[in-house]
Amino acid sequence: MFIIKLIREKTLQVFSVLIIVYLMLPLAVIILLSFNKPKGRQNTSWNEFSLDAWTNICRDQTICRAFSTSIQIGLLVTIISTIIGTMISFALIRHRYRGRGTTSLLVFLPLATPEVILGASLLALFLNIFIPLGFWTILLAQITFTISFVVVVVNARLAGMDPKLEQAAMDLYATPLQTFRYITFPIALPGILAAALLSFSLSFDDFIVTTFNSGRIVTFPIYIWGAALRGIPPQVNVIASLMFLGSLLLILVASLISKNRRATKV
Amino acid sequence: MASNRPKVEDLHLVNLTKSFDDFKAVDNLSLTIPAGSFFALLGPSGCGKTTTLRMVAGLDEPTSGQIKLGPDDITNLPPYKRWVNTVFQSYALFPHLTIYENVAFGLRRQKAENIDDQVKAMLELVELTTQAQKKPQQLSGGQQQRVALARALINEPDVLLLDEPLGALDLKLRRQMQLELKRIQTEVGITFVHVTHDQEEAMTMADTIAVMNEGKIEQLGSPVQIYEHPKTVFVANFLGQTNLFEGTVAGIEGDELVVKVKDTTFYVPLATTDIRSGRIILGVRPEKVKIVDQGKTGLPKNQINGSIKLTAFVGVSTQYEVITNWGQEISAFEQNVDPTDLGRPGQAVTLAWEPRHSFVLNPDDDLSAGLDTSWDE
Numbered sequence: 220m221f222i223i224k225l226i227r228e229k230t231l232q233v234f235s236v237l238i239i240v241y242l243m244l245p246l247a248v249i250i251l252l253s254f255n256k257p258k259g260r261q262n263t264s265w266n267e268f269s270l271d272a273w274t275n276i277c278r279d280q281t282i283c284r285a286f287s288t289s290i291q292i293g294l295l296v297t298i299i300s301t302i303i304g305t306m307i308s309f310a311l312i313r314h315r316y317r318g319r320g321t322t323s324l325l326v327f328l329p330l331a332t333p334e335v336i337l338g339a340s341l342l343a344l345f346l347n348i349f350i351p352l353g354f355w356t357i358l359l360a361q362i363t364f365t366i367s368f369v370v371v372v373v374n375a376r377l378a379g380m381d382p383k384l385e386q387a388a389m390d391l392y393a394t395p396l397q398t399f400r401y402i403t404f405p406i407a408l409p410g411i412l413a414a415a416l417l418s419f420s421l422s423f424d425d426f427i428v429t430t431f432n433s434g435r436i437v438t439f440p441i442y443i444w445g446a447a448l449r450g451i452p453p454q455v456n457v458i459a460s461l462m463f464l465g466s467l468l469l470i471l472v473a474s475l476i477s478k479n480r481r482a483t484k485v
Numbered sequence: 486m487a488s489n490r491p492k493v494e495d496l497h498l499v500n501l502t503k504s505f506d507d508f509k510a511v512d513n514l515s516l517t518i519p520a521g522s523f524f525a526l527l528g529p530s531g532c533g534k535t536t537t538l539r540m541v542a543g544l545d546e547p548t549s550g551q552i553k554l555g556p557d558d559i560t561n562l563p564p565y566k567r568w569v570n571t572v573f574q575s576y577a578l579f580p581h582l583t584i585y586e587n588v589a590f591g592l593r594r595q596k597a598e599n600i601d602d603q604v605k606a607m608l609e610l611v612e613l614t615t616q617a618q619k620k621p622q623q624l625s626g627g628q629q630q631r632v633a634l635a636r637a638l639i640n641e642p643d644v645l646l647l648d649e650p651l652g653a654l655d656l657k658l659r660r661q662m663q664l665e666l667k668r669i670q671t672e673v674g675i676t677f678v679h680v681t682h683d684q685e686e687a688m689t690m691a692d693t694i695a696v697m698n699e700g701k702i703e704q705l706g707s708p709v710q711i712y713e714h715p716k717t718v719f720v721a722n723f724l725g726q727t728n729l730f731e732g733t734v735a736g737i738e739g740d741e742l743v744v745k746v747k748d749t750t751f752y753v754p755l756a757t758t759d760i761r762s763g764r765i766i767l768g769v770r771p772e773k774v775k776i777v778d779q780g781k782t783g784l785p786k787n788q789i790n791g792s793i794k795l796t797a798f799v800g801v802s803t804q805y806e807v808i809t810n811w812g813q814e815i816s817a818f819e820q821n822v823d824p825t826d827l828g829r830p831g832q833a834v835t836l837a838w839e840p841r842h843s844f845v846l847n848p849d850d851d852l853s854a855g856l857d858t859s860w861d862e
Contacts, residue, residue, distance in 0.1 A: 381575065381577060383573050383575055383577040384577050384579060384580075386544050386564070386573075386577070387571070387573060387577035387578075387579070388579070388590070389543075389544075389563070389564040389565050390542055390543075390544070390564050390565070390569075390570055390571045390637075391565075391570065391590050391591035391594060391636065391637075391640065392565045392591050392594040392595050392640070393565055393590070393594045394565055394594075397594060401590075402579060405581050406579075406580065406581055
């Protein structure tokens, strides 16, 4: 009876907690198993507490090499697709020209294409024009679809920006370059940063398109896929935990900064 | 800033035209706006007033014609090279900058000296000193309006353009800001060009009003001139209420033109018009029309009989709708001196006004011009 009463009064709270638990449980399991000393090859059931994996992350060199490859590719993909995507977005939103509709359609096509198809056709392309598969083909392949995401995100930000702001800046003696530097860019920046973060995470965990075009290069997702067949070492859990903590830290810092800024503003 | 530049100059628009496809937004407009004046471009939406303003600012390119500031042709200068600043209708304040930085923006681009002193003085002028470190969205509409004004004014331009600057404010605040703008203009002595569709606002603030319609100037003059002596039906109807009569010239008596309207005779001073024969349109403002019981003597010369259709007591005045014997409705506003003596519907009355209070309009005009356009937007 008591429980029923509690649920009736606190339905919202109870459901909220349940949903948070549901979302967080897999993460908790990953972190927990990073402290495990697995019995056999598979790190799936609790055996005994150990710091082995944490103190010796790179014991299997391939893990760390794959991780560092993925980071490198992720950073390069982010930089290139953010720059090109932002430029495309400015062209689409700010200018009227012949072929604008077609450009728009072509840019969004990769979003609608299944990744398997995208990966396979890119592979066919690379083979046909004799580009050896490897680091650079992964980069090219990932950029083709991350650009589209960048365009979508930056478009949303630019479309909401009043063109009168730029006119006002020019009216106040700002040259076109200064108008971009002091008005357009700072206002578009949050959208551009969001687009950059999105393309990094898309690049970092992309598996399908990457596998088709990776040649002998092993990225982090490809390593895990391979390891899953013979048993994932707890080091993978350690890296996953570190990444989770890292992004948690970033979010914390970001919210502290914005809170701080709001406090000084009023 | 002004110290290193020559004195404020007259603004000349010469045969200015702006076409969008086959639509002429501004049609061969020529106009001189004297330095230091408060000039209003008044007209309904779509009359080309904002397009004219944007061409002066350099934000729209004229299809043909010239814009000159004193002796200098500025027609093809980009906006950032003109000594002209704009207060936008939506204010267009930079959302990511503080009020202080919004106001300092123009000076920083010009690499001015003593920016801090000038910004502080300007914030004081518009009474926003305490809000300097806030962002625009934290301010009320009236405060944002003042920031937009300060941001433009601090550059001491030759011409300040105001695009419906009070449109977003409520009535009370708008009245207050009208007087405030007038005070600031007198104080700084910069030419203000004010675009508005609100005839009362234009008359309150401007020294000179240009009434615009369909890309052209219908009439130019002081508020008193264009209100008392409109030249076209559009101007008469757009600026306040008017009674219009369509008649024919019957002759000349002394220094007055005799006009027949149905069975009634009206007189108009010869000096008010060049028309000496044929069709004529006469007008008189409702507040010039006296309303009295029929049979009274000693009335002004222009008279019509009729009966009261409607009496509306509005406080400062009583407004009557009177029907003439040929069925035309005429408005008459009586000052509210003795409110116990209100006319009742059905009562037979005589309407009378002095010949010099009549005005003569362009006889080719449509009598409904400017009627339905005054309060759109």
